Amino acid sequence: MSPTRRARKAGPGPRRAAGSRYRDLREQALAANLEIPRQGLAIYTFGNASAFDPALGAMAIKPSGVAYADLSARDMVVVDLEGKVVEGTLNPSSDTRTHLVLYRAFAGRGVAGIVHTHSTHATGWAQAGLPLPIYGTTHADFLAEDVPCTAVMDAAAVAGDYEAETGRQILEAFGGRDPLHVPMVLVAGHGPFTWGKDAAAAVYHAAVLEQLAHMAFVTRTLAPGAPRLPPHLISRHYERKHGRHATYGQAGPGERR
Numbered sequence: 001m002s003p004t005r006r007a008r009k010a011g012p013g014p015r016r017a018a019g020s021r022y023r024d025l026r027e028q029a030l031a032a033n034l035e036i037p038r039q040g041l042a043i044y045t046f047g048n049a050s051a052f053d054p055a056l057g058a059m060a061i062k063p064s065g066v067a068y069a070d071l072s073a074r075d076m077v078v079v080d081l082e083g084k085v086v087e088g089t090l091n092p093s094s095d096t097r098t099h100l101v102l103y104r105a106f107a108g109r110g111v112a113g114i115v116h117t118h119s120t121h122a123t124g125w126a127q128a129g130l131p132l133p134i135y136g137t138t139h140a141d142f143l144a145e146d147v148p149c150t151a152v153m154d155a156a157a158v159a160g161d162y163e164a165e166t167g168r169q170i171l172e173a174f175g176g177r178d179p180l181h182v183p184m185v186l187v188a189g190h191g192p193f194t195w196g197k198d199a200a201a202a203v204y205h206a207a208v209l210e211q212l213a214h215m216a217f218v219t220r221t222l223a224p225g226a227p228r229l230p231p232h233l234i235s236r237h238y239e240r241k242h243g244r245h246a247t248y249g250q251a252g253p254g255e256r257r
């Protein structure tokens with residue numbers, strides 16, 4: 001996306017209906033989008049968040065090129081899984097087709113929110129083309145392996161459907177991983193995508209990833225040959241938050257952290 005890109009009217013087409021069944025979805029998408037600058041993950045129009053409802057088969061996403069300060073729930077654009085705008089008057093985010101590729105692959109596995117940012121440290125690792133190493137227990141509290149990084153996209157892929165191709169690059173790098181066990185990825189030369197069981201979880205993971213990337217950068221700067229956390233510490237930390245016998249926090253299963 002570009003900070004200079006302007007939102008354009010989408011022309012004749014679907015409009016927002018009062019009392020729409022997508023209202024809750026648009027509210028979820030707005031809340032996640034507003035959290036992106038609040039967490040210092042983006043400036044100007046950088047980044048975007050979407051919320052998906054499997055029952056409705058649709059997602060609500062940030063409109064293209066609108067600054068966060070100007071966003072309202074009615075600006076969110078509702079798009080079906082084929083990319084057709086079903087509600088909204090603005091053009092959806094230019095990254096919409098990346099979100100759709102990911103929902104088509106991950107929605108059946110519990111993913112209902114996706115966030116993309118260019119947050120500084122996560123993007124630094126992505127630009128270096130490096131997976132984010134699991135150096136410490138903070139990382140292991142959230143995922144039990146390195147954050148994967150895609151390959152750099154070749155010229156033919158960029159010349160084609162670039163945004164959908166970005167999604168396909170992510171799926172290729174992701175392999176057979178469970179998307180709720182590894183809720184984040186780095187797109188080489190570009191930046192991070194994160195997701196979760198809803199849009200709020202996706203933006204939470206975007207903030208966590210930025211923190212992990214910052215910590216890993218400091219670690220590697222201080223000690224370029226620093227080892228990864230040993231497996232027994234990884235599993236101890238990951239399992240106490242996510243395992244069958246998780247002990248962290250006060251809430252019920254799935255609500256810990």
Ligand SMILES: [Zn+2]
Pocket residue numbers: 001116117118190191
């Ligand atoms: Zn981007």
